[in-house]
Amino acid sequence: MAEAPSARTAVRRHPERGRYDRAVIDAILDEGLICHAGFVVDGQPYVIPTIHARLGDALYLHGSAVSRMMRSLSGGFPACVTVTLLDGIVLARSVYDSSMNYRSAVVLGTAREVSDRAEKLRALEAIVEHVARGRWADARRPSEAELKATAVVGMALDECSAKVRTGPPVDDPADVALPIWAGVVPLRMAAGAPEAAPDLPPGVGVPPYVARYERLTG
Secondary structure, three states: OEEOOOOOOOOOOOOEEOOOOOOHHHHHHHHOOOEEEEEEEEEEEEEEEEEEEEEEEEEEEEEEEEHHHOOOOOOOOOEEEEEEEEEEEOOOOOOOOOOEEEEEEEEEEEEOOOOOOHHHHHHHHHHHHHHOOHHHHOOOOHHHHHHEEEEEEEEEEEEEEEEEEEEOOOOOOHHHOOOOOEEEEOOOOOOOOOOOOOOOOOOOOOHHHHHHHOOOOO
């Protein structure tokens, strides 16, 4: 169901590309492998790439417990998290009208530190499954020392929006007759053949979720 944007999440540049339906926003968050978390420390802005996962109405991030990003996010400071999916290069007849087809999501809010052990494990499982569905059941679970060394924060998806561009280039009418190719070069993420670790013991086969790895598509 589409929701009204807040004053901070309303898309102003090309408002026709704004999407406020949670289904659209969730699909972008679920497909993207990497998010970028923005925060400010002592007046200095930072934007750090990290892995995320969505569970219902919450977005979870994880990292080293001693990292600047996790210390800042855990401290209850305002944050901005973005995810962008690139779907194509849009080549117009002019450089001015050239663009990209993309889907992006922005989440604004204040992160909270996840200290409850059960929630922390659920969040870490979601992050692992976000990267490779089926891996949590296959890999060794985190030890107590590893749990202590890992920080997890959660952000409510209360203030978020998406921006989407699709379709061909939109040229100036005066440029349409120019003898210049125009169109879209579609892009997609594709997995290559799995490469085994050099110290993999003999007889360990490639699990199906690795052999047939693919991302969700929106």
